[in-house]
Amino acid sequence: MTAVSPTAAPAPRADLPAGGAAGAAARPAGVRRKWTEHGLVFVTPFLLIYALFLLWPLVYGAGMSLTSQNITGTGAEFTGLDNYAEAVRDPAMWSSLWNTVWFTVLSTVPLVIIGLVLALLAHQLRVVQWLWRISWFAPFMLPSSVVCLLFAQMIFPSGFGFADQLLAEFGLEPGIGWLTDARYAMLSVVLTTVWWTVGFNFLLYLAALQSIPQHLYEAAELDGASAWKRLWHITLPMLRRTTGLVLVLQVLASLKIFDQVYLMTGGGPDDSTRPVLQYVYQQGFTGYRIGYASAVSYIFFALILLVSLVQPWLARRKEDSK
Amino acid sequence: MTALSAVFARTRRGAAERDGGRKARWTPGRFALLAVALLLALVWLLPLAWALATSFKPESETTKTPLEWIGSTVTFDAYERVWSVGDIPVWMFNSFVTASATTLLTVTTCAMAAYGFTRTDFRGRKVLYGVVLAGIMVPPQVLIAPLFVEMVQLGLVDTYWGVILPQVAVPAMVFILVKFFEGVPRELEEAAYVDGAGRWRVFWTIVIPLSRPVLSAVAIFTFITTWNNFLWPFLVTTDPDGMTLPVGLVNVLSSYGVRYAQVMASLVIAGLPLLVIFMLFQRQIVRGIAHTGLAGQ
């Protein structure tokens, strides 16, 4: 497969090794390439799948949200912005949107802080690293359904559940409706999520900690700075950018909550934990109103776009003002 | 975006620097930290231990109070029962097929695309790359409704392709690989061109081997996320014979009613493959996640 064939059919003129740096054009001038060498050939397989399964649904969904289409793809009548108008007036849409945001707030804070604390512990101790990795990160390797069935069936049931039994061991009153009482259900979902995914943030923080240049600490130690001082004045400031990133990723991940709620509370009690993705699922897949579900999806998408655009901007402004 | 690549580069450097540091002294403060860490480790391990303990109990003792870790006998009954029904092996197989195929396709198509975007030039390259980058902002969860209808129209509901294809198009992976390729010196490739090699040969014999670490990071991350993915396989498979492990567990097993030992046994079986892989390849996996995790979620 010698690809250099000067006599091949005229190749597109632009077909040169890329790179802004012009020096990269290392090929002997005048060499022409077969069409199979064209850059487009390399990017096409990805672009094809990308266009079919990401771009097209994005456009198609936007179109669907303007119709009364049902899940079988029939019954499509153009209804303009009716679906959006209905969604804006739909209290269930707002409550599910609010539950999503509320879960994000409740989960992001502990997930970032505990992730940081665990990473600091593991980094500081420098012994039995395997133990920390297995206990804090291994749960992240489990499928959501394994985690949720475990918590829903063995940890949270009233009475015989592990959580209640643990309370009883400490002489506290068992019988809490962890997943069935509207006061606790969301917190139980958050608790499960923290247990399950904190390992991911733990890992990102650990990697960041390990890359703080050692000489900073050595210099501080020579100056007689205490461990606390070093933490406050070297470690945490050095982690600021990582924290910003972990925060963005965590917020975006938390906003997409579906599995835990669907599998543990089914959205209840009385829809008090139902997130917006589950509402999309209920409207579109359980209720067949795929057009309306698309409209709700796009409202949700707008929220995500807002967060992913505003958050880095906020972070940058904060950094600049310092 | 730039912040992302900066941290990405930093974690790479970090790996090289690690463990080169000081020797720790065992001060009382450090003992206290160790105690806290051990306590937290225990808290994290308890739920898993409880699942394991329950799975070995006789069914009649699973809901006994007060708390007991070991039942009157230790039995493998629950495991035998859930395995012999025959669902779990099928689901495991489906998970394996779909996760492997997704990983293979993701790595190849993304690596090719990244090569195309960094090492070739053609009209519209920048625009196309911009379109790919913009896709990072689109969470696939937003697309479930139109994507499902599209699958119906393509006749891919309840097929392996239906599970696989939508999970392949991950623009973040292209981005990671582009960042990596940009950092790879071109001398070797240029030498090969001078020797008369074509792009495909350069790609396969130079670029791919050089980027083994980042490719394996992408592969590990993709495999884990697709193996564990719930929402999409849950939507696109309705026939229990075609469900992946996480989906099958929920839809079918929970319908057998309350048999806690059996449910826990099936969870243990379902969780085990990745846990074992994790124990065996801890370092690679941890590094892989730290590399790709930042962009890949």
Added chain:
Amino acid sequence: MNPPLPSRRRALAGGLGALAAAGTLGPFAAGCSAPAASASGAARLRFWHLFSGGDGVNLAKMLDAFGADHPDIDLEAVTLQWGAPYYTKLGMAGVGGRAPELAALHLARLPGFGPGTLLDPFDLDLLAEHGVTEKDFPPDIWRRGRVGGKQYAIPLDTHPMVLYFQTEICEKAGLLKDGKLAPIRGAEEFTEVLRRVKQATGRPALVTETLGAESVGGWRLFSTFYSQTGGKVLSADGKRLVIDDAKALRVLEWMASMTAEGLWVRRVDALGAVGVFNLGKTGFLLGGEWEVTTFKTNKVPFSMTRIPDLFGRPTAQADCHSFVLPHQDDRGGAPNEAAHTLVAWMLKHSVDWAAGGHVPAYLPVLDDPAYLKLDPQSEYRSVLEDVELDAPAWFNGSASRMWIELGDVFSGVLTGSRTPRSALAEARERIRGFLDTPNPLPGAAS
């Protein structure tokens, strides 16, 4: 205590099949053998259902017997999680075009389940060949399976709410006459009975599902007692809200007073309620008749009867299990015939089905001595004349959105998180929301 799991034919063969399928990555697993026929040449018959209680165990036994009778049919039964998850999957399978050959469906769900789009009609001639015809069913129930002149659902049973009681506890409280519960009439009398049981045991006297994920218990209770007042929720055509506030409030206030006084267990989900009664902690259980096998297997000293007439009529909320043919792009041939064969066979073996608690819809069985001998299953068969099926609306029926949303609302009345008045207002609001939404799958149904 530990019945065997429904076994499915497959294991290694399935795995190898999937391996072959993986080569082409076509339709998967057992689907490697063409859907029409399995490797052995037998017609493949996939049957999905949602029977996971005592009735599920009972069904597994029946299907094994069917399999033994029909070596030419490769039956593969799948139990899916009850409720909305089951119906969502079944609907999506119909959309996807690779649905199972046969499935179970609650009859009241039919109008919203896309007959003609998600469901295929039965071939009545084929059924007649197996000896099953229209005249074998109560006309009302049969008619509800009919849409646009075609039969989309073949009823199997009716399953009303019933009242279970512990014979020993009731004996102690002096409520039994010849081993049967003395007739109870009116809400006051029933309350008095519960008080006596509570005195005898020192615990709440009755347990019923009051909460849970996608809980429908609250709706079932309300629907039962509200129907006893003679009130209707929807007009007969299912198009208007006609709820009677005074009657509804009377029922809701009574329900709230039950848990408030500690006569009913306040916070318990569906499985928990069965567990409580199973352990003999309460004298009564209000629930579906399908738990009967569970209690029989566990040798609970119990019996059961119709729900007493508390508000003027002896009605009870009910739905019917029926068979449907989920839509397949290529329905027909041997698998379709096999589906009809199984339907006819199940109907003719309704006595065995009745052992699981349900009242057969297949009339020839009702006078069968074998059925009359079933105790306590034949105790409540007279309820068949007094069952209250949901009005035919697309959002109605077992595990529908309406059940779940109203279940949530009325669950709040039982647990004390809602007042009867606010619950009623909320219920009205939600029903109006459903009525305002057009049926997304109009098709042949209204």
